Amino acid sequence: MRTKEERDAVNLEWARFFYECGIPLNAVNSRQFEIAIEATTQYSSGYKPPTYHELREPLLEKVVKETDDLRKRHEDAWKQYGYTLMSDGWTDRRGHHLINFLVNSPEGTFFLESIDASSEVHDQVMLANLLEKRISDIGVDKVVQVVTDNGANYKAAGKLLMERFPTLYWTSCAAYCLDLMLEDIGKLKSFKKPISRARHVTTFIYRHGRLLSAMREKTCGRDLMRPAATRFATTFLTLQSLHKHIDALRYLFTSDDWTSCKLAKTEAGKKFDWWRAYGGRSIDLQRVAKRIVSLCASSSGCEHNWSTFEFIHTKKRNRLEHKRLNDLIYVAYNRKMTSRFKNAVRKRVKAMIL
Structure with a gap:
């Protein structure tokens, strides 16, 4: 049995790590933080933490593959209920224009990917082609609607998509319209x-x-x-x-x-x-x-995703390769959304029991 003084000494080391690296203190509330601590203690003494290279490449690749597995549950919902494809653009600190693609269904919102469209002309044909590719990858028979902002190029792209796919509807973002x-x-x-x-x-x-x-x-x-x-x-x-x-x-x-x-x-x-x-x-x-x-105006999850980009793509980390940035966002956003969705379901079930 460890003493209180021994625990305090370990806590102090963790506190120094959080303070020196500028890690948000609410990170300790993450379930994954608890799991990581538990796994470390089970390893016992002699554990060596991952190196910079391991975190940057092989471990990131493994977690991306794990996150791919989360998509399977979403795909079941897409097949049963259909899905909404959402898209929005953003310019990062280095002037790169990124376009996000997310899919929403009763199972929640899933981040597909972001692409660097800095070298492209953002006209309706280009945007319609990008959206069409994602629709084809997921399944034309499952798409119900496409939601974007109300810009002229996106409106024209939406009309093109409805001509190409008569079974889907283009909808402008409710929050943007409001x-x-x-x-x-x-x-x-x-x-x-x-x-x-x-x-x-x-x-x-x-x-x-x-x-x-x-x-x-x-x-x-x-x-x-x-x-x-x-x-x-x-x-x-x-x-x-x-x-x-x-x-x-x-x-x-x-x-x-x-x-x-x-x-x-x-x-x-x-x-x-x-x-x-x-x-x-x-x-x-x-x-x-x-x-x-007081209106409940449901907007696309795209804008919420930009906060994840801002958190990872900071002034000090603005030279991340786009693929690595995309992988980090893919893991962070989807795992966080999955955790939130599970917590929401758990609370609803608990309320029904009570």
Whole structure:
């Protein structure tokens, strides 16, 4: 039986490894981390960890083959329910244009591959040919629809595919369409001014450290959603966030912390007099914001996959060969999605039992 001091010493070594290598601390919650630790302890003393070369080539190849086996269960679902082919593009840090291909079914989402299309002209024929190849590889009889963004080239490619395969439908990404709709809604006269004011509020608060600290004190440490430059849905999420914390923000801008602050006497600070009336004058805007942000708009899993790319394809690792990058994404994304799907099923079964 090991002592507590011995365990603490081992934990300290693991902690140093995590801190020095910048590994996210939530990695310890991974089931695979537990399995790796258990396998190491069963090996007992004398175990030598894998070398850089082993991790880079032979071990990666083995895990890719293991991940191929996960696809078989998805293929059974594709055969039974049909599938949706999803595609989206992304430009990496070195300017390479990558195109992702994923397949969705009731079994979950499976990442097929990414290709480097930097040297290609991204017209409808090229995109339609790429999508057709994946459809043919999986099975034309199983495809139900193809989902892409709403770009002109993808729309034209979708029409070509429907001509080539009369049994499938092309569908634009719901999240992308909603984003464009929200952009147009935000330009309407009755919404434009309140949205501009909401942007001003969040920008002003987050530019001043003492005011931000006071706000977090009033909101119990919670932050406001801030608008993004390219995602117009975040504008309405900002409005929802402001409405959620309206009492705390009203209290902030009528408190001694604010009235005694020099910022309150500046031209920018005086504009916050509108805050008291915000909840009453923008009933229509609140109603629209609540309805829109409450919609369940299912988007393709492609965009979620780019976060996996960003995590692996960092500034320090931007010279990865495309095949190795593709293999790493193939393993990481599909194994993670499989684990999440199993956990979701387990929770549903547990709820039914209870």
